[in-house]
Amino acid sequence: MLALIIPIGLIILLFCYIHIQQMIWNCKNNIEPDTSSSIHTSMSVSTREIDFEEPIKPTILFIKDISQSIVKKEEGDSENLDVCVICIEKYKDGDKILSLNCNHSYHKECISPWIKKQIENNIKPKCPTCRTPIDYEWKIEVNEADNGVIV
Numbered sequence: 001m002l003a004l005i006i007p008i009g010l011i012i013l014l015f016c017y018i019h020i021q022q023m024i025w026n027c028k029n030n031i032e033p034d035t036s037s038s039i040h041t042s043m044s045v046s047t048r049e050i051d052f053e054e055p056i057k058p059t060i061l062f063i064k065d066i067s068q069s070i071v072k073k074e075e076g077d078s079e080n081l082d083v084c085v086i087c088i089e090k091y092k093d094g095d096k097i098l099s100l101n102c103n104h105s106y107h108k109e110c111i112s113p114w115i116k117k118q119i120e121n122n123i124k125p126k127c128p129t130c131r132t133p134i135d136y137e138w139k140i141e142v143n144e145a146d147n148g149v150i151v
C-alpha cells in the first residue's frame with residue numbers, strides 16, 4: 001500500500017511544480033510587453049512635444065522702454081548738438097537717434113551692432129558710456145502697444 005502512495009504523491013508534487021512554473025512564466029510574459037509599450041508611448045509623446053515647440057523662434061531683438069527720435073537741426077543750432085561717442089560725430093539733420101534709459105543717446109546704426117555683439121558674446125548689453133544695463137527681449141512679433149525699439 002505504502003509502495004503505491006509514494007510514487008503517486010511524487011507525481012502529484014511534480015505536476016504541481018510544473019503548473020506553478022508555467023504560471024510564473026505566463027506572468028513574466030504578460031508584464032514584459034506592457035512595460036515596453038508604456039515606455040514607447042511616453043517616448044512618442046515627448047517627441048511630439050519637441051516637434052510642436054521647435055518652429056517658434058523669436059528673431060526680433062527688441063529693446064524695452066527706450067525711445068527713437070530723428071534729429072531736426074534748427075538754424076544756428078549746429079554748434080550745440082551732441083556727439084555720438086561711438087563714431088565721434090555730431091548728430092546732423094535726419095540722423096536716427098536712440099536714447100537709452102540712462103539718457104545717453106547714440107546713432108541707431110552705431111548702438112544696434114554694439115548691443116547685438118554683446119548679446120552674441122553672452123554679455124548683458126550695457127550703455128557704452130555709463131554701463132547701465134540695456135533691457136532687451138527676443139520677440140516673435142511686436143505690437144503697437146509694446147514700448148521700445150527694434151534694433
Ligand SMILES: [Zn+2]
Binds near residue numbers: 110
Ligand atoms: Zn554714431
Ligand SMILES: [Zn+2]
Binds near residue numbers: 102103129130
Ligand atoms: Zn548711459
